[in-house]
Amino acid sequence: MRTDQPVLPGTSLGGTSPRTVWDGFHAPRLTQARRLAGLTKRDVAEGIGVSAAAVGQYEAGTNRPRPELIPRLADVLDVPMQFFVAGRPMGKLDSSMAHFRALRSTSGAQRERALGFVEQVWELTHALEKRVQLPLVNLPGFTGGEVHPGIDLPADPVGAARELRRHWGLGDGPVRHLARRMESHGLIVAAPSEADAAAAKVDAFSSCGLLRPVVVLTPNRADDVYRYRFSAAHELGHLVLHTASTGDSLLEREADSFAAEFLTPEKSVLPLLPRRVDLARLAGLSRTWGVSVSSLVYRYRELGLVSDATISRSYQRLRGLSRQPGFAPESVRGFPGEQPVMLRKAFELAEQDTGLTIRELAAELAWKPARVRELLGMPDSRPVLRLV
Structure with a gap:
């Protein structure tokens, strides 16, 4: 048996x-x-x-x-x-209903696999939401939103980023714990483990085709918390700016512009940027604002502060510093606030309030219990018997 x-x-x-x-x-x-x-x-x-x-x-x-x-x-x-x-309830997606961060580097089969992953994440969320009230969806422009703020975000990426910051009460400073912040406004954020085949070759992607917006972040492609945070903000930009995915490079550039303004607002960062590109000072700003030094260098270009030749030289110098303290990638695992917890916390609350077990949830979903634990971010804690 x-x-x-x-x-x-x-x-x-x-x-x-x-x-x-x-x-x-x-x-x-x-x-x-x-x-x-x-x-x-x-x-x-x-x-x-x-x-x-x-x-x-x-x-x-x-x-x-x-x-x-x-x-x-x-x-x-x-x-x-x-x-x-x-x-059983089933979320169904096709490729037009998802924005992929690295469209050209992923095959159709890989994207199909990732879509199946999102469908399962939604089904798990739906099962938990029958037992636990999750944060209401509060995302202007998302048609399935449960909070109706009565505002429309501007169509331009920079204006949309500024207005969303205002609507979410983020002020003008750094955005701390971005993944948790998104969850607090009702977005599903999923960060598959490296062992999850659905995320093996896909960078980051999002979908607004289900009853809750979903953002999937996959640190296994580049375990760098700053790139990870930028990807999260990039996908947030897609959700508020674009109703469907066309694969157009213009949409990707718009999402990048949104992410840059959302994470490093011009009026806050501009006075802090040294007049000359000083990588050591930018490394300090990088830690404060939770963005990469490379992203800050690019802000110089976006804001028209220096020439393209200066930008190119700065990137060359950055490549030479890529393994030095302050410039080397920092693992997402070192930043708990950037790792999603909503689904795991919802299960723990349902377990405490109703006695729900992993096995019962697996029965309802018709999954293997191990798959439920995997998507909840709750690895099996039992010791492993090894025979030699």
Whole structure:
């Protein structure tokens, strides 16, 4: 018996048969599981002994896998058999509903995998929100927002950044704990572990296609808290400026402009920038404002303070200092306030108030318990038995 299989409400492990799953088979769940596994239809077909065309029919809903194939399908895709049963809330996304930070460096398959990850994050959030009241969505311009501030952000990136800072009461100083700040306004922020296949090759991305805006930050590409924070602000810019993703480089530049003004407002930073590009002084400003020295150098260009030739020389000098104290990347792990906690805290509150367990939550979602722990950021604490 596979003890990591969750139990659906009203059933037992022994009572959930392949025939029962076949009766309630939901084609979109197969597509989602395949996305998450990072497999092609041909890969799945080879794993269960059918043709790729047959798998295409299963996903299209024009045919269903025979009952005897369902356990093999679950094994190939590393999900419980119950995962394929209809009746659970499901968030569905396509690539037009997400902004990817590094669009050209990621394949279509990688983006599909990342979208499947976001769908699961939303489903976990939905399950927790039935038990715990999460912060209301307070993001001007987001159509699903629960707080209606009665304001429209300017269409230009700099103006939008200034107005959002004002609306969120951030003042003119540095933005501390950006990820937590976003969560406090109802955004879902997810930071997959390096082991999570959904984030293996994707930098950062966001989606406003579900009932809550979602921002996914993946420090594994470059474990640098300043780049991580800029990516978070960049994705925030997409959420408030752009209703759909087109892959246009103009949208990326606008999100960058938003992020720069949001993290380092011109009226606050301009008086602090030395007239000449002084990297040692910029390193001090970097720590204060939570942005990279490279980002501050770029602010000189944005604000028209120095020539492009000076900027180029400054970047060359920065490359030579990249391993020196004050210039070397700092791990996100050293900054707890930049790591999301909303979903884990929601589970802990539900556990305390209602007795909810990981196994019960996994049963409701039809996931393996390990997957629930992974998305909650709660690794298995049990000691590992090693046989030699």
